[in-house]
Amino acid sequence: MQIKHEITNALLEGKASEVKTLVEVAVQLGLSPTEVVDSVMLPAMEIIGEKFKQNRLYIPDVLMASRAMQAGLYALEPFFKSSSQVLKPRVVIGTVAGDLHDIGKRLVIMSLQAAGMEVIDLGIDISPETFVQAVKEYEPDILGMSALLTMTMPALAETIQALHAHCLRDKVKVIVGGSPVTNDYALEIGADGYAGCAYDAVNLIKMLV
Ligand code: B12
Missing domain, CATH: 3.40.50.280 (Cobalamin-binding domain)
Incomplete structure (x- = not known):
């Protein structure tokens, strides 16, 4: 799916506002927020981790990618909020x-x-x-x-x-x-x-x- 590639690329390039917009579009297109996190954003962070380990990326790059990741997570946060408050530790x-x-x-x-x-x-x-x-x-x-x-x-x-x-x-x-x-x-x-x-x-x- 094209949108998944777009999110991955924007994350790898550390483009926070683009990631935010793209994850919102992905959900509108019918991807579940969990799928966006698990099958797109986390694998992208894995790539970043690997490149960082191999010195192919440096702290500022990782920081930018992290900010982009956070922007995507904040955009998805409302979808994770539950209305059921049965168990409330x-x-x-x-x-x-x-x-x-x-x-x-x-x-x-x-x-x-x-x-x-x-x-x-x-x-x-x-x-x-x-x-x-x-x-x-x-x-x-x-x-x-x-x-x-x-x-x-x-x-x-x-x-x-x-x-x-x-x-x-x-x-x-x-x-x-x-x-x-x-x-x-x-x-x-x-x-x-x-x-x-x-x-x-x-x-x-x-x-x-
Ligand atoms: C992003 C990142 C950064 C960003 C962090 C930005 C941010 N806002 O978080 C920045 C650039 C700041 C950074 C800095 C550093 N980093 Co860093 N970083 C990473 C990276 C690439 C990804 C981490 C991540 O977010 N993973 C994704 C999340 C989803 O996974 P997670 O954190 O493991 O969380 C899951 C579980 O562990 C669990 N979980 C997490 N917390 C909790 C808490 C509870 C209560 C429970 C139950 C579960 C749970 O659930 C989560 C979701 O499923 C990793 C590489 C990697 N592959 O992990 C290196 C890594 C962690 N960093 C590393 C290093 C060395 C550093 C620096 C020392 C680099 C330096 N030379 O300055 C500094 C340290 C700064 C500091 N004092 O903290 C090393 C650590 C090696 C080690 N074992 O000690 C790693 C492993 C990279 C590497 N391979 O060398 N880093």
């Missing part, structure tokens, strides 16, 4: 200290919202202290943390330790994710669960609450 989520990656987190948020969950997004580069404050303030059922760098994975454990230090650990279920994170690592640091993708995150939370 409150989720606080953020990317850990030192880490600026948030595309995956946004996808997780969209899926949780589509499942009727209330999500409070703390943003990126969130310190253990800020996570602790947010748990005190919002009293969520679930605390979700994202880490995309092996270097920032220890911040997941540090945040869990900070929750213990503030006697909050048994007040909230902690779930973790991000490409270098594994189920074994989640168990090792004392998290309640790990999910490898946005859809699994929804099911994980349903299981935990």
